[in-house]
Amino acid sequence: MSELMNEIEGIYAVWLREAKIYVREKERLISSVISPLLWIFAFGAGVGSTVNVIDGYSYQVFIYPGIAVMAVLFTSLFYGIYIIWDRKLDFLKEVLVAPVSRASVFAGKMLGGATDAMVQVIFLLIIGLFINVPLTPLVVIKAFLMLLLISIAMVSIGLVIGANLNSPEGFSLVINFVMWPMFFFSGALFPVGNLPSWLERATYVNPLTYGVDALRGIILGINHFPVYYDAAIMLLFALLAMAAGVLSFRRM
Amino acid sequence: MVIKTEGLTKKYGKITAVEGLNLEVEEGEIFGLLGPNGAGKTTLISMLCTILKPTSGRAWVNGFDVLKESGKVRKSIGIVFQAPSVDDLLTGRENLAMHNLLFGVPRGIRKQRIDEVLSIVNLEKRADDLVNTYSGGMRRRLELARGIMHHPKILFLDEPTLGLDPQTREHIWAYISDLAEKECMTVMLTTHYMEEAEQLCDRVAIIDYGKIVALDSPQTLKNKIAGDVVKIKQKVRDVETIKKLEYVKNVQEKDGLLYISIKNASKHLQDLLVHTGPIDFVEVRSGTLNDVFLYYTGREIRESEGEGGFWERVMKR
Numbered sequence: 001m002s003e004l005m006n007e008i009e010g011i012y013a014v015w016l017r018e019a020k021i022y023v024r025e026k027e028r029l030i031s032s033v034i035s036p037l038l039w040i041f042a043f044g045a046g047v048g049s050t051v052n053v054i055d056g057y058s059y060q061v062f063i064y065p066g067i068a069v070m071a072v073l074f075t076s077l078f079y080g081i082y083i084i085w086d087r088k089l090d091f092l093k094e095v096l097v098a099p100v101s102r103a104s105v106f107a108g109k110m111l112g113g114a115t116d117a118m119v120q121v122i123f124l125l126i127i128g129l130f131i132n133v134p135l136t137p138l139v140v141i142k143a144f145l146m147l148l149l150i151s152i153a154m155v156s157i158g159l160v161i162g163a164n165l166n167s168p169e170g171f172s173l174v175i176n177f178v179m180w181p182m183f184f185f186s187g188a189l190f191p192v193g194n195l196p197s198w199l200e201r202a203t204y205v206n207p208l209t210y211g212v213d214a215l216r217g218i219i220l221g222i223n224h225f226p227v228y229y230d231a232a233i234m235l236l237f238a239l240l241a242m243a244a245g246v247l248s249f250r251r252m
Numbered sequence: 253m254v255i256k257t258e259g260l261t262k263k264y265g266k267i268t269a270v271e272g273l274n275l276e277v278e279e280g281e282i283f284g285l286l287g288p289n290g291a292g293k294t295t296l297i298s299m300l301c302t303i304l305k306p307t308s309g310r311a312w313v314n315g316f317d318v319l320k321e322s323g324k325v326r327k328s329i330g331i332v333f334q335a336p337s338v339d340d341l342l343t344g345r346e347n348l349a350m351h352n353l354l355f356g357v358p359r360g361i362r363k364q365r366i367d368e369v370l371s372i373v374n375l376e377k378r379a380d381d382l383v384n385t386y387s388g389g390m391r392r393r394l395e396l397a398r399g400i401m402h403h404p405k406i407l408f409l410d411e412p413t414l415g416l417d418p419q420t421r422e423h424i425w426a427y428i429s430d431l432a433e434k435e436c437m438t439v440m441l442t443t444h445y446m447e448e449a450e451q452l453c454d455r456v457a458i459i460d461y462g463k464i465v466a467l468d469s470p471q472t473l474k475n476k477i478a479g480d481v482v483k484i485k486q487k488v489r490d491v492e493t494i495k496k497l498e499y500v501k502n503v504q505e506k507d508g509l510l511y512i513s514i515k516n517a518s519k520h521l522q523d524l525l526v527h528t529g530p531i532d533f534v535e536v537r538s539g540t541l542n543d544v545f546l547y548y549t550g551r552e553i554r555e556s557e558g559e560g561g562f563w564e565r566v567m568k569r
Contacts (some may be wrong), residue, residue: 006356013353021341090337094398098301098354122273 010100014108015115022116034121036071040064040127045097045118054191055222062222064133065215068124069150072117073208076151077179079113079122080158080167081171087252102249106159110245113155114148123145133219142218149234156241163248182208192224254279255300259309262295262462269295271323271462272309282432284453284546292462293442294334300527301331314405317547327355332395334411334442341385344375344394347383348401355402357445369397373427389420396424401433405465407431409441413448414435421445425452441494446541456541458548465548470541477502477544481561482524483532484510493527500524511546513539537543 022028040060044067048059055062086092093249095105121144128135137145157178165171186197186208192200203209214230223230255277262270270292276284285293298304298443300313302322312319314328338347345366352362370376373393383391392412399407412419412428421457429452443449449456450470458466458473466473479501485508494512495503499520502513514520525531 002356007358009353016353017339017342017350020346021339021489024341089340090333090335093303093333093337093341095354097301097326097331098351099323099356100354107313179388 004020006099007101007104010098011111012103013100013220014095014105015111018112022119027117030077032071032116033123035074036067036120036124038125039067039070040131055220057220057222058190060131061133062220063189064128064131065219066145066186066212068121068128068147069186069208069212069215070183070188071120071124072151073154073183074149075117075120076113076154077158077161077175079116079155080160080162081168082173083109083159083162084165084171086213087166095145096252102252103246106242106245106249109159110152110155110242113158114151117151117155118144119147121151128219135219143215146211146214146218146231146234149231149238152207153184153207153211153234153238153241156238156245159231160241160244160248163245163252166207184205185209186212187224188212191222207234210234215250253277254281255283255311255313257300257309257311259298260306260307260311262292262299263307268462270299270306272312273462273464275457275464277438279438280436281309281433281454282429282439282441282452284449284456284461284487285440286444286446286449286456287459288440288444288549291459293459295305295344295462296459297410297440297442300325301329301408302326307407322448327402328405330399330407332392332399332403332407332409332412334414336391336395338383338391338394338398341382343380343382344370344386345379347394348398351398351401351448357402365401369401372400372431373397383423384504389416390421390546392424393427394456395475397429400435400437401434405435406438406440409439411442411444413443421448428452452543458545460549465542473544474539474541477513477539477547479513479515479539481539481543482512482514482517482521483520483533483535483537484528484531486510486528487530487532494524497524497527504546504550506546509533511543512544 044063051059053059063219083092125135125140125143126211158175161174161178162171165174185202185206187203192203192209195203210225210230210233213225214227214234217227217230253276255275257273258276260266260270260273260275262266273296287293295304296537299306300311300318302318302325305319312363313325316324316328318325319419339350342350348366348369349362349442352365375390375393375397378386378390383394386394396412409428413424414425425448428439431437439453453470455468456470456473457464468476490545491503491505491510494510496502499515500512501515507544512524521536525534
């Protein structure tokens, strides 16, 4: 029992450190709020002026769930880069020699990254209220939980990459090859149904497609697959990513 | 025996960093590992702290096997790393609080422990400032405080005073000896500062190329090898004659200079100079650990050899 308590406190210690640093590094907070704003207002309004209404919603509202997923994707994946800096500057050593399992260290870091992403989600949900996205309290709760699941999966992927690489430059390179294909082939910016068949197949192997589909289903009622099916696939993916994360942390 | 190793070996590919090391450290001892950059000191400490797995051989820390009982080993030790590892964006107190949680210090005594170690290292007044406002010496003191907060049986210090000014260094030495005495803690430290080893350590192991070449108290090592040292530059080189003199313990040649270790300079210097023939230069001083080191390794430890620069650490990875 005291062993378990020790692990829980270890997770809490690592998470608390991440949360404090997030609050203190204002640049992180600012940049994570500005980029989705640009997407919604510049891209959404700009493209929206030439694209017709999709499924009864303006383009800006149609891409809102996709933009929310994108914001979570970017923040979550890029969070993995901090582990490289932590190792370079030896902050992590203290944690790695502590009598706490690597699974707990991973869990603490992962929750820290998810916290970053979810702060951003709260901002996005508030913005949604002002651009006529149909958000009821129940929708907000469901959307929040779905985005949390996506964030957990993507932070884990980011940490796996970060734990296996030694340089921030290498991380940026690898993450670009993961992030952009995932984003473009997820249906975040356009409905999957209209795509040529080869592209449609690419979207089906992309786990993020199911995240976007679920969120669009929850918020706008437009979905390709049943929401529980999307959520199940995302959950499976998150579990695999976390397992890979724990293994990577053990080797670190 | 608080620390014991048997044939402890670590290889990186073809390079052997630590080779078949047998070592025993007694409880309450301040034990120094002295050696040049790359001698294997940090590798040895990392294996004892369960950060690195040995290639072969075994080691016990506080009676626990470093391979099989790493969790228990980790609970019994405190570590101060060579490179600073306190968190810049947390306050001193927050750094310590995090350590409390990670090392399972019981809830009821956490606050008291933090206050206790802060007062030992004299950081009470700055405890609630962010660490990025601290000086190098303050950071080191904070790390020392952190290392002892969970009352470890054994404290590992990897180059504890690297890059600090002489005054801060002496303060830190004082803290370390105080702690070892008050808490009855065993301390194992690596250093390439001779004074540090001489002033602080009960016993010193000189390590070169991953092997222990000499092990004893600093005083015994000096008496055995160094005695007094006469440094001369001969006009005509003639080492053999000098070596034959009965009071000469050892002659080393380096950069055209002869380092002659003799038993008692005040008694034998005149006679020695008769045998050396004409000279260009002479200097007499008491022997130091540096001379002992020179004797065993044929090299001098220079202070500039210190590791721990940011880029060096980055390149090592």
